Amino acid sequence: MKRLHPISLFALYVSVLASTMLVKNPVYSAVSLAGSVLIFMCTEIHSKFKELSFYALLFLILSVVNPIFNHRGNTPMFFLNDKPVTFEALFYGINSSAVLLSVLLWCRTLSVYLTNDKLLYIIGRRFPKIAVLLSMVLRFIPDMMNQGKKYLEYKNVNEKNADELGVKKYASVFSALVTWSLENGIETADSMKARGFELGAGKSADFFSFRTEDAVTVLLSTVSFVMTCTVLYFSNVNVDFYPNIIIPKIGYGIISISLILIAVYLFPVFFNFFIDKKRNRIITERKKI
Amino acid sequence: MNILNVENLSFSYAGCDKRIFNQVSFAADEGEILLICGGTASGKTTLLKCLKPELSPYGKISGKIMFMGNNIENVSSNLTTAVIGYVMQRPENQTVTHKVKNELAFCGENIGLSDAEIKRQIAETAAYFGLEALLEQETSTLSGGQRQLLNLAAVLTVKPKLILLDEPTSQLDPVAAGNFIGTLQRITNELGITVIIAEHRFEQLLPIVDRILMLKSDMQAVYGSVKEIADKMISSSEISQSLPSWMRLYGQFRCKFNSSVPITLSDGRNFIENNIKNDIKELKRTDCLMNKEIAVKLKDICFAYEKNKNDVLNGVTLNIRSQSIFMIMGSNGSGKSTLLSVISGILKPYRGKITIDGKCIDKCKAFGSISLLPQDVQTSFFCDTVKEELNGNLKSDIYDFSLYADTHPYDLSGGQQQLLAIEKLVNSNKSGIFLLDEPTKGLDGKMRQIIAEVVQKLKHSGKTVIAVTHDMEFAAMCADECGLLFNGEIISVDTPQNFFSSNLYYTTSAAKVSCNFYNGICNTDDLIKICHINGLKGVQ
Numbered sequence: 001m002k003r004l005h006p007i008s009l010f011a012l013y014v015s016v017l018a019s020t021m022l023v024k025n026p027v028y029s030a031v032s033l034a035g036s037v038l039i040f041m042c043t044e045i046h047s048k049f050k051e052l053s054f055y056a057l058l059f060l061i062l063s064v065v066n067p068i069f070n071h072r073g074n075t076p077m078f079f080l081n082d083k084p085v086t087f088e089a090l091f092y093g094i095n096s097s098a099v100l101l102s103v104l105l106w107c108r109t110l111s112v113y114l115t116n117d118k119l120l121y122i123i124g125r126r127f128p129k130i131a132v133l134l135s136m137v138l139r140f141i142p143d144m145m146n147q148g149k150k151y152l153e154y155k156n157v158n159e160k161n162a163d164e165l166g167v168k169k170y171a172s173v174f175s176a177l178v179t180w181s182l183e184n185g186i187e188t189a190d191s192m193k194a195r196g197f198e199l200g201a202g203k204s205a206d207f208f209s210f211r212t213e214d215a216v217t218v219l220l221s222t223v224s225f226v227m228t229c230t231v232l233y234f235s236n237v238n239v240d241f242y243p244n245i246i247i248p249k250i251g252y253g254i255i256s257i258s259l260i261l262i263a264v265y266l267f268p269v270f271f272n273f274f275i276d277k278k279r280n281r282i283i284t285e286r287k288k289i
Numbered sequence: 290m291n292i293l294n295v296e297n298l299s300f301s302y303a304g305c306d307k308r309i310f311n312q313v314s315f316a317a318d319e320g321e322i323l324l325i326c327g328g329t330a331s332g333k334t335t336l337l338k339c340l341k342p343e344l345s346p347y348g349k350i351s352g353k354i355m356f357m358g359n360n361i362e363n364v365s366s367n368l369t370t371a372v373i374g375y376v377m378q379r380p381e382n383q384t385v386t387h388k389v390k391n392e393l394a395f396c397g398e399n400i401g402l403s404d405a406e407i408k409r410q411i412a413e414t415a416a417y418f419g420l421e422a423l424l425e426q427e428t429s430t431l432s433g434g435q436r437q438l439l440n441l442a443a444v445l446t447v448k449p450k451l452i453l454l455d456e457p458t459s460q461l462d463p464v465a466a467g468n469f470i471g472t473l474q475r476i477t478n479e480l481g482i483t484v485i486i487a488e489h490r491f492e493q494l495l496p497i498v499d500r501i502l503m504l505k506s507d508m509q510a511v512y513g514s515v516k517e518i519a520d521k522m523i524s525s526s527e528i529s530q531s532l533p534s535w536m537r538l539y540g541q542f543r544c545k546f547n548s549s550v551p552i553t554l555s556d557g558r559n560f561i562e563n564n565i566k567n568d569i570k571e572l573k574r575t576d577c578l579m580n581k582e583i584a585v586k587l588k589d590i591c592f593a594y595e596k597n598k599n600d601v602l603n604g605v606t607l608n609i610r611s612q613s614i615f616m617i618m619g620s621n622g623s624g625k626s627t628l629l630s631v632i633s634g635i636l637k638p639y640r641g642k643i644t645i646d647g648k649c650i651d652k653c654k655a656f657g658s659i660s661l662l663p664q665d666v667q668t669s670f671f672c673d674t675v676k677e678e679l680n681g682n683l684k685s686d687i688y689d690f691s692l693y694a695d696t697h698p699y700d701l702s703g704g705q706q707q708l709l710a711i712e713k714l715v716n717s718n719k720s721g722i723f724l725l726d727e728p729t730k731g732l733d734g735k736m737r738q739i740i741a742e743v744v745q746k747l748k749h750s751g752k753t754v755i756a757v758t759h760d761m762e763f764a765a766m767c768a769d770e771c772g773l774l775f776n777g778e779i780i781s782v783d784t785p786q787n788f789f790s791s792n793l794y795y796t797t798s799a800a801k802v803s804c805n806f807y808n809g810i811c812n813t814d815d816l817i818k819i820c821h822i823n824g825l826k827g828v829q
Binding site for chain 2 (some may be wrong): 022078116118120132135138139142143147150153156159160172178179180185188190191192195205206207
């Protein structure tokens, strides 16, 4: 995943997220959830299990909340406060929280893989000026945080006897920061002007190369998206929950789109896995010599 | 080949009749370095901006600027963007993008180069400047020196013919500044690029520049070779104090004989050897520190920023006497600013004891007696006018700010900002200990002299001053004791006379030029004094 070109990364996530949200079928939701968890486990996020257990807890709570507040459905399991807690509502809760959770997890991994650079590349293809602006913001924020820290330190050392309340102190630091950024922004503007920003040839440089695996990913994502739409249009794969659960007969439709969804996310995972393995093998072989 | 030819250039800002400069003429050939010098507000920046059409200031301009044989007004802006580069003072304000490689691509993107061309130029430039390892880094994590090098490299990606630099090294420490100037020499020699630089670090620059343009306060400008102009620089009150010791010494004795101006260190040493007697080796010193009590006492201070990294401070032990000036020197990243933060209480050491006026700062709140002047003085300004910053006390024995009462602090010159920050500290709290972080950063010789006098005044009014500085000339001017921070410890605490004359690298131009002739001379005033006492050779 981390090796993917921004375009193919973008295509993959658009297709996965869109189809996860469009198709209302427990099989499909489960496939998507499994994929998002798998990809999440492949990331290099610090303390993954802790985060995952939080998502699991969220899943449980969301599943339980629906039947407590929603009493539709024909199959009551028991009564709470004279209100029926129905099986349909529970089932709906589980399904919808699976969808919600898989979307959350997909977005979480997207934030890991879609680095600032890749995001800027995608925006820059179409809106180069906005890409420059974003890049400037990304540069400016850490600079401003540093500067803000310096202002606070100054206040803490030199004006510790002043009777300034906490809020007032931060307000004056903030106002000084604004002055600082505006003043120094003039110089940045000059520097940009001097380097031809106003010529507006406008185009951000391409630092990424589009390789075979990217082509495959884009192809798979497109096929998946198109097929999902077709299946949704021509056959009934969506489940009805109320008043009775009506699961459509498992047909070719749901099987095929589930399979292609699996292919969409498994392909980059396996591809990355094999490339990494080969990389490590060659490194260790070299070390042995 | 002639790159730039300027004839009778005059400029005045819109809505103001006063000319910034008048009838300036000069020329620069391929691969030359032209130095523009002049005091504060002499129009150096305005002149440089006039040469770069994109930044050309609003106002009335007359005269002719010929760039590679064409009038600059007729050159297309696509071309001038690429062939004329411009680098300014503060490195952090010029970086535009968040990553080093994007910064290098910025210029090429704007003039519409293809991806392949941009990539090739980034590759070449990064290799030439040794920036390859930094390409993927965020620009905000770079040091000042690295950032300024990046700014220069970013301009060089589009193959300029002429580079204009406006005090590019003033925010850098001497080592980074030396490297930067070295790089300039390299690009002129190896790439044939013409460099026009406004700067006041003359000691390193003078040996490598080809021509000098001096802007004088009366709007007149003189232009010529180094030898011709050097003499005029010595007699200018604005510039002379920024010159290396040997040139100022020459200025003192100039009327006595006809020898040419010494430009390099060896010229200076020859000048002394041939012309000045050295019968009396030392100056008599009177002041003694020993009978003063100890104001700040550090014992075995250890500090680290991160768990698995080395200690920044590793057993600093230091005694600083009250009403004295202590200067801490050391290379970049040696922990000088960290040490000041520890003394001021911003950072807490994990080991060791700090005692201020006999009280341990761990136990009682002794911080009240400390003032800290930050390295970036702009972080001490919170108000919109000088008057508000100073609570109305515009006049003091430090500096008279009456003229600038309603000025915004940012509109003062660098040196005045520094003075305002010091004044504000003196005003706002009655502390006895002043910690100064690089008080002369970016200032020219004249302002350095003024700051040195202010620091002396602080001392005489009963304050203890601890300053961290890269500026050795400054330390030699006013320190009572100097120490070198190395490997987390303070080593070689000594009087400036002994400190500088026994150092080989951490030393001043006066100590370098007088070494072996005289003992314990570390600043220009002492050098001139001892030479006057000794007298000239061949004069009875």
